[in-house]
Amino acid sequence: MFRLLEESGFQRVRSAVVPGFQFRQASTQNSAEAYGVKAVMMTAEKLGSD
Amino acid sequence: MTDNVEAQAELESVLKDEIIRMYQDVADNPEGEFHFFHGRQAAEMFAYDAAALDEAPEGAVASFAGVGNPHLRSNVQPGETVLDLGSGAGLDAIIAARSTGPTSKVIGVDLNPSMCLKAQAHAAATGSEMECHEGRMESIPLADESVDVILSNGVINLSFQKRKVIEEMFRVLRPGGRISITDIVSAKQLSQSIVNDPKLWAA
Numbered sequence: 700m701f702r703l704l705e706e707s708g709f710q711r712v713r714s715a716v717v718p719g720f721q722f723r724q725a726s727t728q729n730s731a732e733a734y735g736v737k738a739v740m741m742t743a744e745k746l747g748s749d
Numbered sequence: 750m751t752d753n754v755e756a757q758a759e760l761e762s763v764l765k766d767e768i769i770r771m772y773q774d775v776a777d778n779p780e781g782e783f784h785f786f787h788g789r790q791a792a793e794m795f796a797y798d799a800a801a802l803d804e805a806p807e808g809a810v811a812s813f814a815g816v817g818n819p820h821l822r823s824n825v826q827p828g829e830t831v832l833d834l835g836s837g838a839g840l841d842a843i844i845a846a847r848s849t850g851p852t853s854k855v856i857g858v859d860l861n862p863s864m865c866l867k868a869q870a871h872a873a874a875t876g877s878e879m880e881c882h883e884g885r886m887e888s889i890p891l892a893d894e895s896v897d898v899i900l901s902n903g904v905i906n907l908s909f910q911k912r913k914v915i916e917e918m919f920r921v922l923r924p925g926g927r928i929s930i931t932d933i934v935s936a937k938q939l940s941q942s943i944v945n946d947p948k949l950w951a952a
Contacts, residue, residue: 700911700934707915709928717817717931719794724784735936738816738903740929742823747925 700741709743716740761909768907769861772814776838776867779811787814792840795931796821801844809871812838815902817931820844824927828852829897832921834886834930835859835904839868839879845900846877856896857881858889887913894923901930 704712720738722728730736774781779788786794788811792802795818802810814837825831827850833842836857846855855872857879859865865881872879884890886901887910899918908914918928 700905700915700932703912703915704928707912707919709915709919717795720816721786722784723782723786727784736933737936738931739934740817740819740822740931742927742929744927745919745922745924 704743708745710746712741712743714739714741765860772837772864773861775814776812776864785814791815801847804875805840805843806871806874809838809840809843813840815841815931816933817902819900819902819929819931823898823900823929825849825898830854830856830895831898831900832891832896833857834899834901836868836881837864839871841900841902842868842879843872843875843877846872846879855879858884858886860885887917889917889921891921893920896921897923897926899928903932905930906933
């Protein structure tokens with residue numbers, strides 16, 4: 700998603716992992732970890748023309 | 750080729766129905782158990798402001814199904830127009846309205862029209878006005894360069910067309926505007942069995 704933001708014109712793209720995120724069910728959490736699934740917080744700007 | 754396009758369209762249609770069903774279920778049965786944390790427990794897990802949660806309508810808090818806290822870095826200012834993309838029962842929109850005050854405008858967009866009505870009722874209960882539009886995030890029903898800040902919490906991952914979603918966000922944002930989103934990302938390509946299973950994808 701970071702790359703998509705940059706490619707779409709956003710600038711100053713920043714990301715950080717959301718601490719403490721997990722799925723409630725252990726089976727879902729295990730599958731998520733196997734796929735490297737995580738929650739992230741992202742900010743970006745659409746810079747002005749001036 | 751046409752078969753692939755048709756199959757994709759059919760899958761997206763099924764997925765849309767599953768997303769509506771799942772998050773409607775959270776809103777209608779907040780005491781239910783889902784594979785993700787929700788409600789006040791989830792909001793506290795993500796460091797939502799306790800006073801804001803106390804002031805928000807119980808239904809909005811109980812239906813919260815976000816994956817993080819986009820308010821931590823949104824820096825929303827009074828007078829700004831804020832879009833909550835995938836507004837659900839309205840908690841993030843209500844918190845944004847609380848931050849910005851009466852001079853601001855808070856707009857929700859949600860796939861599910863009944864969630865829009867619920868969010869607007871929740872916002873009205875706090876004395877805030879919230880405009881809410883039924884719509885898809887791949888085709889945001891707002892004019893070009895019409896919002897200052899976009900918040901989104903755990904919905905972009907639900908789209909098969911993430912690039913289109915991001916392009917739409919860029920389109921509706923004013924120059925100088927910004928986004929603050931929280932979402933789920935995967936380091937590996939999901940298996941086709943997950944991609945083809947609307948219940949898993951909607952999760």
